[in-house]
Amino acid sequence: MKEADIIDALKDSMHQSQADVSLSIGDDGAIIDLDDDKQMVTVTDAITVDVHYPAGIEAEAIGYRSLAVNLSDMAAMGGVAKWANLVFSIPSINPDWIKGFIKGFSEIANQNNICLIGGDTLRGA
Known part of the structure; x- marks a missing residue:
């Protein structure tokens, strides 16, 4: 389907x-x-390994890309982003991976003056 x-x-x-x-x-x-x-x-645009980015890519790049694809969709629809929700699922909590993800996500959010207003995190495949 x-x-x-x-x-x-x-x-x-x-x-x-x-x-x-x-x-x-x-x-x-x-x-x-x-x-x-x-x-x-x-x-809303989700990303997943082996579809939107290769396995083994740095967490920082994934964090950046997770917001970048949504900013691109927003621009394609004629909008200007002000806020974002962040939802992500990871198989296990690795503090270094999380720090890298946050660094990448925050970099693009700060570059575009985006306020994170909510979301969800969960463990999963």
């Missing part, structure tokens, strides 16, 4: 719609109409 097939299945199963959603599911983001002719763009 391809990503587009999964998205179509989700669309078919959901019966709710919102008039204030200009662009909905089907891309890595959505555009929501706010008051006063303003819009909010929200994006």
